Amino acid sequence: MREDVYARDIVGLRETGRPREAAALETLRETYRAAGRDFDARGGDVASALLRHGAWTSSATHAVLPLLATPEGLHRQLDGGIAAHRARAAGRWDGGLWLPECAYDPALDGPLADAGVRATCVELTDALGLGAPGHLRPYRTPHGTTLLPIDRVLMDLVWSDGAIPAADAYRDSHRRTTFDLLPWANDGSPWDPERARARARSDAAAFVAAARERVRDGGTAVVALDTEFLGHWWLEGPWWLEALLDEAAAQGLELVHADAAAAGATDAPPLPDAARGTTTWGTPRTLWTWSGPQVAPMAWRARELELQVVARGADATPRAWRELLALQSSDWAFLRTRRTAGDYPDRRSDSHAEALDAELHALGSGSPAVRHLAPFLDGDAARSPSACAS
Structure with missing residues (x-):
């Protein structure tokens, strides 16, 4: 189907006198084909192939953890994500966990440690x-x-309004062809891969x-970017x-893996009093994106x-837990707050x-x-949440 879409748009662009846009799509089609070959060569298991580059996991369905109502629900989210990671990594997990939406509250300290989280x-x-400097x-x-505090000074260079990906030479991720493809650069010209690569x-x-310059006087600057940002939103x-x-x-410039940075921090101090509150990387840096009036x-x-x-205790079925995990995904409230997906987030939340x-x-x-969600719930609804990670 994707091949047909590329072919139709390439022909259409050539017939309407836009050969450079057609050439851009031909290059992008080859990129798509190469990705397909890589995908097939890995048996469709992209996650396992990436584990040698990053060994962190996250919660089961990217729930905003400070918003969960119960310790049991929190354990299910943490253990679900850890179990899924271990299943793909032959049981190995070094304790790194990404807090969904970077949402932290000191109340999470105990549960995170109990789940085996050593760094976040x-x-x-x-x-x-x-x-x-802090x-x-x-x-x-x-x-x-x-x-590990993330460093906005560096992150905002690539992930903020008007940042590096908005440069003229890079592909425009908004202007689309008849069949929803993207052959233009940000300045309106046909996308040129050599020009973009040079930029x-x-x-x-x-x-x-x-x-x-940022670490000239010492320290470690943590740069954390969504995976889909590199390659999807920013081709x-x-x-x-x-x-x-x-x-x-x-x-x-020395590059350090987050695990190594955390391992060398055995004498790190506690958070300053000013930082002992609920924070996220939302806009603003609170829980508002996921709990404000627009999504209350x-x-x-x-x-x-x-x-x-x-409240159902041991009688709660795997199906009930799976639907709850799906309902707790941060995406539904995020998309509704940003108004970028129509009624899709409402329909998904309502259906679960x-x-x-x-x-x-x-x-x-x-x-x-539920669509392969949380396979660790194997039908034994009576076992404790912590057993899910075993």
Whole structure:
């Protein structure tokens, strides 16, 4: 089907006198084909192939953890994500966990440690101030988990309005063809891969120079970017990253994996009092994106249904837990707040809530499976949440 879409748009562009746009799509079609070959060569298991580059996991369905209503619900989210990671990594997990939406609250310290989390990232920009030296050092919770502050000074160079990906040469991710393809650059010209790659190299050099300046007096700047940002929203992101690695070596900038940064932080201090609150990387850096008035009914419904599932105790079925996990995904509230997907987030949230309500009224009446979600729930609804990670 995708091949047909490319073919139709390429022909259409050529017939309407836009050969350069057609040539751009031909290049992009080859990129698509190469990705397909790589996907097939890995047996369709992209996640396992990526594990040698990153060993962190997250919660089961990217729920905003400070918004969960019960310890049981929190354990299910944490254990579900950890179990899924271990299933793909032959049981190996080194304790790194990404907090969904970078949402942290000191109340999570105990549960995170109990789940085996040894390192995670936190967003302290508003608490400490943009550019403050405190962002360049790790902290440690009373329970032993290392907290790595992300550094907005560097991250905003590539992930903010008008940042590097908005440069003229890069592909425009908004202007689309008849069949929803993207052959134009940000300046309106046909996308040129050589021009874009050259820009990626120069931008990588500038970024490394900025990073060197940022840590000139010592410390570690943590740069955390969504995976889909590099390659999906920013097509040239992987080229930029590749050039960045070369530039770091050339300019003498040491790159450190987050696990290594956390492992060397055994004497890290506790969070400063100013940072001991609830923070996210949302806009603003609070829970508002996922619990403000625009999504309050959605948020309260998820909490109410979580209480109902937990109240069933051992009688709660795998189907009930799976629908609850799906309902708790941060995506539904995020998309509704941003108004970028029409009524899609409402329909998805409603469908999971309705399915969960139906299951609670007739436990065991529905299929236990929900599109391969949380396969660790193997039908033994009586076992404790912590056993899910075994």
